[in-house]
Amino acid sequence: xxxxxxxxxxxxxxxxxxxxxxxxxxxxxxxxxxxxxxxxxxxxxxxxxxxxxxxxxxxxxxxxxxxxxxxxxxxxxxxxxxxxxxxxxxxxxxxxxxxxxxxxxxxxxxxxxxxx
Amino acid sequence: xxxxxxxxxxxxxxxxxxxxxxxxxxxxxxxxxxxxxxxxxxxxxxxxxxxxxxxxxxxxxxxxxxxxxxxxxxxxxxxxxxxxxxxxxxxxxxxxxxxxxxxxxxxxxxxxx
Numbered sequence: 001x002x003x004x005x006x007x008x009x010x011x012x013x014x015x016x017x018x019x020x021x022x023x024x025x026x027x028x029x030x031x032x033x034x035x036x037x038x039x040x041x042x043x044x045x046x047x048x049x050x051x052x053x054x055x056x057x058x059x060x061x062x063x064x065x066x067x068x069x070x071x072x073x074x075x076x077x078x079x080x081x082x083x084x085x086x087x088x089x090x091x092x093x094x095x096x097x098x099x100x101x102x103x104x105x106x107x108x109x110x111x112x113x114x115x116x
Numbered sequence: 117x118x119x120x121x122x123x124x125x126x127x128x129x130x131x132x133x134x135x136x137x138x139x140x141x142x143x144x145x146x147x148x149x150x151x152x153x154x155x156x157x158x159x160x161x162x163x164x165x166x167x168x169x170x171x172x173x174x175x176x177x178x179x180x181x182x183x184x185x186x187x188x189x190x191x192x193x194x195x196x197x198x199x200x201x202x203x204x205x206x207x208x209x210x211x212x213x214x215x216x217x218x219x220x221x222x223x224x225x226x227x228x229x
Contacts, residue, residue, distance in 0.1 A: 003160075033217075040221070040222075041221055041222070042120075042207050042209075042219030042220050042221050042222050043161070043207075043219050044219070045216040045217065048216065056216055059216075089159060091159075091161065093161075102149050102166075102211060104163055104166075105163075105217065107160055107161035107162075108160070109158065109159055109160050110159045110160075112159075
């Protein structure tokens with residue numbers, strides 16, 4: 001079974017530039033998550049999709065971050081414009097479903113973003 | 117809001133020895149799940165073990181076991197017979213219905229040969 005794929009693995013941009021990350025979840029997984037992991041901290045959920053609908057985006061800075069999951073499969077996360085504090089690893093995860101019973105989340109390798 | 121606290125930023129263990137990582141959490145809920153995740157330097161997060169709050173028996177997965185103290189809101193991870201491959205960041209996490217998975221700040225485990 002193929003895991004969660006993410007690209008690019010690394011990205012360096014200047015502040016005020018735009019950047020996009022891509023995620024391909026495990027086949028058949030209905031739920032997709034984007035997390036932000038700042039160095040030295042645990043991951044923080046940015047947005048959760050159930051198929052192509054948003055379940056939770058309460059911690060997404062909507063003035064600069066956007067995400068979409070067209071056709072309920074792949075997803076992209078965009079930052080525009082980037083700030084220095086956006087430097088972090090962006091993790092994508094997927095699970096079969098959401099709610100109870102709880103389905104395991106499988107994580108991708110992440111994209112390390114450096115904003116200079 | 118739920119909070120998860122890992123008070124040990126770094127831990128060190130000798131190969132083949134046992135180490136315990138600590139985690140405490142704060143919630144007013146009675147039904148929830150607790151997890152330990154491992155994040156090696158390659159960054160891919162892997163689930164190590166999970167515990168349902170309604171289960172009194174502590175979860176065990178091979179060399180990994182937990183000590184779940186519901187009243188104390190404590191959830192520690194014990195790694196027995198530590199191996200070099202156990203070196204990683206370990207994150208404690210909490211989940212209950214209607215909320216998001218909340219992670220602690222992590223503990224870096226170093227294994228000495």
